[in-house]
Amino acid sequence: MDVGYFLKLLLSGLTRGSIYALIALGYTMVYGIIKLINFAHGELYMLGAFTGLIVASLMSYSGINPVLSLIVATIIAIIYSSAYGVAIEKIAYKPLRKSQRLSALISAIGVSMFLQNFVLLFQTSDFLSFPNLIPTFKFLKPVENYLSSAQVLIYICTALFLIGFTILVKFTKTGKAMRATSQDSKMAQLLGISINKVISFTFLIGSAAAAIGGVLISSQVGQINFYIGFIVGIKAFVAAVLGGIGSLAGAVLGSFVLGLVESFGTGYISSNYEDLFAFVVLIVILTFKPAGLLGKSEKQKV
């Protein structure tokens, strides 16, 4: 067995997993709080990537330092994606909170179509190339065949985000409010938690994570178009379900499982079936654990 090849696949699986994790968190948080499959979540990732690309191009064409460009582009992408996320919730989901969940799902599908075509119309349907802004880390020279600077950057950013996020959810007042709302939103409301604020905040954080993922992966892959959000969104959703939807740790675990399976699957079996592995794993795991890896099976009160 070729150890080098294996290592390469392992590391690229972790990269995929990181990106999925950043997106899956948003899915799972929104689901935990308002029980909605936010079909449009992948589009926030796409919008993040586009905003990042526009800002980054703007800066790098005028000769600004690439690292600074990347940082500014990421920050602006985060701001914009978060704003979109909050706005979408206010417009398309909030009026539907008391309706059947299927109606909200269709609304989310509408948002997804709208945003894809919005970008398609006002930007382009072609692939755009993302400026190469990621610095080359010198210390990676000996392992450059296995690991790129972009990958390292993705690991670091994902790790930082996950740590920050854990602290936020576990130890801050807002985090507590979020957890309380996801367990029992009525009770949380009675205890004086403002549901609207919690929901807005959830969309904000989720969209920010998606934007980070969007900018990072596009600067690694090098090109984007309006459709990138949809398939990644579905995969991230699969990851969230795999881990047990509503469970934050589950979303991260599911994402890495999915990333690794895809990486090894395409590497050892066939790249034609790249998009297939996600669903095979999903079906196998749900057959044995119907509530996902870390999900609690919901006991219905009879």
Added chain:
Amino acid sequence: MSNKVLEINNLLMQFGGLKAVNDVSLDVHKSEITALIGPNGAGKTTFFNCLTGVYTPTSGDINIIPPGKKPIRANGKKPNKVTELGLARTFQNIRLFQEMTVLENVMIGRHAVTKANIFNAIINGKSTREEEQKIIHDSYEILKKLDLHTFSNEFASNLPYGAQRLLEIARALATEPFLLLLDEPAAGMNPQETISLIGTIEKLKAEHDLSILLIEHDMHLVMNLSDRCYVMDYGKLIAKGTPNAIANNPVVIKAYLGEDF
């Protein structure tokens, strides 16, 4: 031969480390009303769920004895099979088919005692049409008995609370049970409604030759209706006897009735 219709021996239902129902034995006799009382969280509803197949008990025996037939062990049978054996239940948290009409709710209850399948439905031959007419007619008669027939074409969700509870009973009756399990039928009713409910239950029992097992909080209802009484606390049976004996049992008073009596 004994005249039991339900015989439960040493029933245990364990969730992880929690014994929600712990070694409970209970009999229901033919044409009697047996009451199961106990404070909130004593495990009464879990006990019901074991009986009706919603949960599979960890151990113990549930024997259903249809009148004039041999006992059938019902552990782990699916809810629909239990219903087919002749047990029907109501739910503590009302579980009506909200967006169906009142009449349709009862018509669903007739499912267990009718036959038409999907091919019959498409061909819609004479016997199917007759069966359908009979379902409508029988369901309407049941509604009449409970004085709900004026609501026939309303959505179940539009009924007042007390009427929803009655509809639960009507729906259960439609399955033609010999043993009716009522889970807090008077919960949320006002005193007048409760009094009228007592009359209704007695009437139905006589007309349909029913045996009844009921879970209840309302002492007034239990004292007036039941022939036998079991008391549960923390998953265990702590007393059994006639309602009067129970009311004067010091253990029960201490565990549960304390302040009320």
Added chain:
Amino acid sequence: MMNRVEILKKSAINAVIGILLTFPITVIKVNTIDQEITWRWYMMGLVGAVVLIISFFWIRQQERQNSGSTFKFNESKLGLKYHSIMSKPGVTKSVLGSAVLLIVLIPFITTPYTTSIITSALIYIILGLGLNIVVGLGGLLNLGYAAFFGVGAYTYAILNMNFGVGFWLALPLGGIASALFGAIVGLPVLRLKGDYLAIVTLGFGEMTRIFTENSDKLTRGASGIANIPKPTFFGHAFGYFGSTRYIYLIAVALVIIIIFIVWRMENSRVGRSWVAMREDDIACESMGIDLTQSKMTLFIISSAIAGVAGVLFAAKNTFINPQSFTVWESIMILCIVVLGGKGSVRGVILGALILILLPEYLRAFQQYRMLIFGFLLIVMMVFRPGGIIQNVRKIYKIEGEPTNE
């Protein structure tokens, strides 16, 4: 209730937010090849105006709905008149009769292009009716319905390519193949609940598509299968005009047959048990209904209907490839069901006509149509989440009893 000035003020604020929010995407255009930036400042005005107008009507409608003063068809003058006319004896029959007559005449009084589009809409009506059984009646969310549609289409294409099987034999075979596929998928899937069911059906749908794309021998992969014959009439083949009309008429006949079957099922003992399952599965089971069996029956019937639609689709287009059976296709069919009104046959028909014909006739707006379409979905759900036609249950008349309707 807010007055107009207040609404206008609020809308103006929304317009400013809209301009800021869409700024990078609408104003800045990057040409990454020549590394040039175009600033389209006029977009700010455009976006502002559009947001201002939409926001104004949006808020006004919301205010109206909150105060309950919305238009209710059944209580309006027009609605009352409609009901009083329709309730006269024989009127329903003659209206229905002339409608059927008109529908049959359509291909003879319009262009083949129109006929062809309406045929597409009819195929989607069939699909909508099929999915409606699972989603609308049974309450099981299936996001992979296009796969069953695809199985039907490919059954015809493959059988024809290899064995020369004709349309009329393929029609039932496609239904059966799809039903079998439904049964196989149903086994592992149906014990899952709610959203888990949704994502797994989506997964199965995508898996089917990916397999189709990659099995070159059986399905000719991504390039698809061409030269699928159109249906013949007792061995007689039609020319272009004739066959367009002929397929249209076959589609009409199938729609009528399927509506009839669905209608019979809906109003039967079994159909009622499906609705009960949707409303409350635990109570349903305790009424003596076998949930596994019910779910399986639902799934199989709905798959069979998709299979039949698939055969028709293959025959109409004479060419199929996996791109016709993607997730978006499944989503489209789901939208038909929900937009029209879940559980209602009339709703599905209306939904299919709107969703298929609207984008077709929005061509005047060319590229804006999908944008508008997405937006309309949101508007529909926000202001009428139950769909265009709301859930109505059958009123049973009891012999010898006065009805209170």
